[in-house]
Amino acid sequence: xxxxxxxxxxGFLRSGRVLVGAALVGIVLFSxxxxxxxxxxxxxxxxxxxxxxxxxxSVDGDPTYLLGTDSxxxxxxxxxxxxxxxxxxxxxxxxxxxxxxxxTLAHLGGYFGGKLDWLIGRxxxxxxxxxxxxxxxxxxxxxxxxISSVILAIVLVDWTRFxxxxxxxxxxxxxxxxxxxxxxxGFSHWRTLTREILPATLPLLITLLSIxxxxxxxxxxxxxxxxxxVGANQSAWGQMIADARQTIYESGWNLLLPMLAxxxxxxxxxxxxxxxxxxxxxxxxxAREL
Amino acid sequence: MxxxxxxxxxxxxxxxxxxxxRLPVLAGISFTxxxxxxxxxxxxxxxxxxxxxxxxxxxxxxxxxxxxxxxxFAGRDLVGMATQERRALLGREIAFIPQExxxxxxxxxxxxxxxxxxxxxxxxxxxxxxxxxxxxxLEAVHLPRATELLRQFPHELSGGMCQRVLIAMAFASKPKxxxxxxxxTALDAxxxxxxxxxxxxMRHAYGAxxxxxxxxLRLAANFCDEILVLYAGRAVEKGExxxxxxxxxxxxxxxxxxxxxxxxxxxxxxxTLPGEMPGLTTLQTLAGCRFAPRCPNAGEICRKEEPKLxxxxxxxxxxxxxxxxxxxxxxxxxxxxxxxKITAPLLLVEKIQKRYRSRxxxxxxxxxxxxxxxxxxxxxxxFVGVVGESGSGKSTLAKLIIGLEPPSAGRIELxxxxxxxxxxxxxxxxxxxxxxxxxxxxSALNPRRRVASIVTQVLEAxxxxxxxxxxxxxxxxxxxxxxxxxxxxARYPSQLSGGQKQRVNIARALxxxxxxxxxxxxxxxxxxxxxxxxxxxxxxxxSELSFALLFISHDLAVVRKLCERVLVMRHGKxxxxxxxKDVFGAPQHPxxxxxxxxxxx
Numbered sequence: 001x002x003x004x005x006x007x008x009x010x011g012f013l014r015s016g017r018v019l020v021g022a023a024l025v026g027i028v029l030f031s032x033x034x035x036x037x038x039x040x041x042x043x044x045x046x047x048x049x050x051x052x053x054x055x056x057x058s059v060d061g062d063p064t065y066l067l068g069t070d071s072x073x074x075x076x077x078x079x080x081x082x083x084x085x086x087x088x089x090x091x092x093x094x095x096x097x098x099x100x101x102x103x104t105l106a107h108l109g110g111y112f113g114g115k116l117d118w119l120i121g122r123x124x125x126x127x128x129x130x131x132x133x134x135x136x137x138x139x140x141x142x143x144x145x146x147i148s149s150v151i152l153a154i155v156l157v158d159w160t161r162f163x164x165x166x167x168x169x170x171x172x173x174x175x176x177x178x179x180x181x182x183x184x185x186g187f188s189h190w191r192t193l194t195r196e197i198l199p200a201t202l203p204l205l206i207t208l209l210s211i212x213x214x215x216x217x218x219x220x221x222x223x224x225x226x227x228x229x230v231g232a233n234q235s236a237w238g239q240m241i242a243d244a245r246q247t248i249y250e251s252g253w254n255l256l257l258p259m260l261a262x263x264x265x266x267x268x269x270x271x272x273x274x275x276x277x278x279x280x281x282x283x284x285x286x287a288r289e290l
Numbered sequence: 291m292x293x294x295x296x297x298x299x300x301x302x303x304x305x306x307x308x309x310x311x312r313l314p315v316l317a318g319i320s321f322t323x324x325x326x327x328x329x330x331x332x333x334x335x336x337x338x339x340x341x342x343x344x345x346x347x348x349x350x351x352x353x354x355x356x357x358x359x360x361x362x363f364a365g366r367d368l369v370g371m372a373t374q375e376r377r378a379l380l381g382r383e384i385a386f387i388p389q390e391x392x393x394x395x396x397x398x399x400x401x402x403x404x405x406x407x408x409x410x411x412x413x414x415x416x417x418x419x420x421x422x423x424x425x426x427x428l429e430a431v432h433l434p435r436a437t438e439l440l441r442q443f444p445h446e447l448s449g450g451m452c453q454r455v456l457i458a459m460a461f462a463s464k465p466k467x468x469x470x471x472x473x474x475t476a477l478d479a480x481x482x483x484x485x486x487x488x489x490x491x492m493r494h495a496y497g498a499x500x501x502x503x504x505x506x507l508r509l510a511a512n513f514c515d516e517i518l519v520l521y522a523g524r525a526v527e528k529g530e531x532x533x534x535x536x537x538x539x540x541x542x543x544x545x546x547x548x549x550x551x552x553x554x555x556x557x558x559x560x561x562t563l564p565g566e567m568p569g570l571t572t573l574q575t576l577a578g579c580r581f582a583p584r585c586p587n588a589g590e591i592c593r594k595e596e597p598k599l600x601x602x603x604x605x606x607x608x609x610x611x612x613x614x615x616x617x618x619x620x621x622x623x624x625x626x627x628x629x630x631k632i633t634a635p636l637l638l639v640e641k642i643q644k645r646y647r648s649r650x651x652x653x654x655x656x657x658x659x660x661x662x663x664x665x666x667x668x669x670x671x672x673f674v675g676v677v678g679e680s681g682s683g684k685s686t687l688a689k690l691i692i693g694l695e696p697p698s699a700g701r702i703e704l705x706x707x708x709x710x711x712x713x714x715x716x717x718x719x720x721x722x723x724x725x726x727x728x729x730x731x732x733s734a735l736n737p738r739r740r741v742a743s744i745v746t747q748v749l750e751a752x753x754x755x756x757x758x759x760x761x762x763x764x765x766x767x768x769x770x771x772x773x774x775x776x777x778x779x780a781r782y783p784s785q786l787s788g789g790q791k792q793r794v795n796i797a798r799a800l801x802x803x804x805x806x807x808x809x810x811x812x813x814x815x816x817x818x819x820x821x822x823x824x825x826x827x828x829x830x831x832x833s834e835l836s837f838a839l840l841f842i843s844h845d846l847a848v849v850r851k852l853c854e855r856v857l858v859m860r861h862g863k864x865x866x867x868x869x870x871k872d873v874f875g876a877p878q879h880p881x882x883x884x885x886x887x888x889x890x891x
Contacts (some may be wrong), residue, residue, distance in 0.1 A: 159359070176736075178734050178735055181734055181798065186752060
């Protein structure tokens with residue numbers, strides 16, 4: 001009897017999307033955490049004798065540089081691994097920040113309604129009418145380059161995504177009788193919000209968080225591509241793409257490898273998010289049980 | 291010549307599960323519906339009555355299929371029929387009247403467009419003729435201003451009007467057979483009576499046979515020629531309608547009959563059937579008669595062998611070994627409720643009003659007076675009923691008293707203190723004094739909490755640091771009080787039946803030991819046997835715990851059963867109030883009389 005809800009809670013592990021997504025994200029996360037140990041070279045170490053070495057599987061490959069070197073003779077594998085650190089830092093911190101701002105406002109607005117809700121709703125409307133890329137570039141110009149600015153810019157641009165979607169979910173839950181019942185048995189607003197409403201919106205929150213992490217990876221890549229993210233002494237995937245642009249005809253792999261890294265990371269987050277949505281959303285759950 | 295319109299012979303429907311397992315849902319269902327007659331299929335939810343209607347339409351839900359037996363329409367086999375041929379029959383010779391009139395109509399098409407589409411399918415292609423035919427049909431179902439109606443959208447019509455439109459559409463093809471699946475369940479009592487009368491008139495005018503699916507035995511007995519009673523996928527009794535109601539052969543039918551409160555008969559105890567209908571999976575392990583575990587007459591043989599539907603000496607058929615005992619099931623006369631001592635009023639409502647503003651367009655504004663100068667008092671330990679049709683303001687009244695919404699004007703006093711005081715201490719006091727039981731148990735229970743946690747929510751709010759053991763103990767106490775077994779404490783609401791959910795709902799409200807309980811339609815939408823159990827529960831709790839009850843219901847018979855005093859509401863006003871006996875015995879207001887006539891049956 002008690003095993004059923006447990007099985008239900010762990011049901012998401014059976015979904016193929018979640019498994020593949022989690023595996024991809026897990027690999028990237030692992031690389032990021034252990035980059036200093038895993039990387040065979042210092043990512044900034046230049047070897048001007050061995051520039052543009054192709055990956056090891058090509059004819060001219062060199063086993064010391066498994067994925068080859070770039071135009072300055074830096075080891076591509078090491079740079080990719082260290083790039084994952086930047087990507088993951090931004091992904092986790094920026095999406096958590098955006099979630100915190102967006103979800104808080106969504107819950108307050110949706111729960112209390114009235115003037116507060118109106119105010120938050122209009123703020124979201126105005127905010128969303130700016131093109132996001134332009135907005136983040138403007139913000140970056142104001143904040144100056146650097147990884148913390150990238151995080152702040154993403155938080156400031158993307159909180160609206162959480163706010164709008166979650167507010168609708170809060171509204172639906174708010175009108176359930178059990179929320180009114182909780183107030184009637186004496187729950188404070190805070191307790192009602194955290195014990196009755198938040199558990200109902202949590203699945204959506206987790207899903208949005210996962211998707212937002214993928215978006216954050218792309219935004220970070222764009223900003224480091226135009227040189228507004230980390231400095232030249234650190235490696236980031238967008239920066240690697242920008243560098244490899246000049247030698248695209250000599251060494252296509254230099255361009256392709258960071259692109260593949262971005263692609264699989266974002267794919268992983270999206271699969272994870274989509275899979276979680278399918279397994280955690282109670283409405284979809286009910287439809288399947290019928 | 292064969293006069294049977296619809297004949298089922300040993301019909302069986304099964305559910306096919308993923309692992310290749312098959313569960314029989316219906317088995318051995320046989321009946322014949324003669325031309326021009328009405329056959330009632332009666333049973334509680336889960337009995338399988340709707341499955342029969344769906345089998346005729348071949349609209350079984352996914353995973354269900356006809357497993358055996360025959361189903362014939364006018365001598366033609368419906369089960370093996372080619373899709374093409376069946377499609378030609380459905381909607382033409384076999385018509386349907388659905389349960390939810392509003393969701394059966396397309397909200398974005400006018401009535402005229404939908405009617406026209408239906409008539410086009412019937413072969414009337416010219417639009418002018420479609421309009422003419424539609425108008426004639428709408429007039430036949432006594433809808434006024436038919437021409438205007440054709441240009442309106444479904445949301446502009448009331449539920450009763452929508453149902454009339456659907457009846458008009460069903461009869462437009464002059465069908466031989468009309469299948470009505472709970473056509474009046476979603477409607478108010480007064481409208482229900484009119485719709486039944488209309489269906490009767492239409493079937494006579496068009497010479498159609500009717501398959502009437504309902505959970506209401508009394509309604510079926512009044513309207514049908516013959517009745518088939520279903521229990522857990524088996525036919526348990528078949529017979530001539532009036533005889534079946536007056537002298538049932540099967541104990542289940544008898545229990546159904548005794549579980550429904552009556553408006554006219556002398557007050558007697560309702561029969562409470564223990565437990566509930568077993569689910570599909572438990573049924574498989576059950577040997578013998580499916581009703582045996584709940585049957586008051588069950589004997590040795592009932593638990594071993596499954597009875598067959600056999601003709602009884604006095605006419606009718608029943609699947610029971612001990613039919614001679616059935617009429618011995620009796621309930622005692624109801625002890626007159628001890629009239630409560632009228633003390634200082636617990637609840638005092640004075641001239642409250644509730645206005646809702648609705649805005650349309652930029653400047654348009656309309657005001658709706660949902661509650662209009664309602665005043666009444668409620669003494670300690672008194673049970674007061676509030677009756678009226680939907681839209682009469684009953685539920686709004688409950689919300690105002692409990693404080694979910696503020697009234698626009700007027701005064702509400704609880705235990706002598708102002709209930710409209712917004713301060714935190716006043717709120718605390720109100721929580722300890724008054725509690726509410728919500729209408730929809732589905733929405734009223736947080737699906738993510740376990741039962742034990744739901745029923746002790748009051749403790750969670752009042753003393754968040756209470757040790758878990760203490761809470762568990764209180765939860766067990768409350769569950770015992772409302773007659774639920776302690777093992778349910780660890781379940782989630784989705785694992786409970788409707789009746790169990792409503793008991794949990796009541797237990798939560800009782801946790802604070804309130805002096806006033808407000809119950810909003812808590813027995814509507816439940817099966818009669820469950821309804822009788824809940825009424826018995828409220829009466830027992832009253833003697834054990836002593837609290838006052840404001841019982842909101844559209845069911846007059848239930849209110850008569852439970853309450854000493856009654857308020858009759860219409861359009862936000864109390865049109866009549868007084869002792870239940872006086873109001874129902876000698877109604878003064880014409881509206882009360884109308885309500886009584888409609889639900890008298």
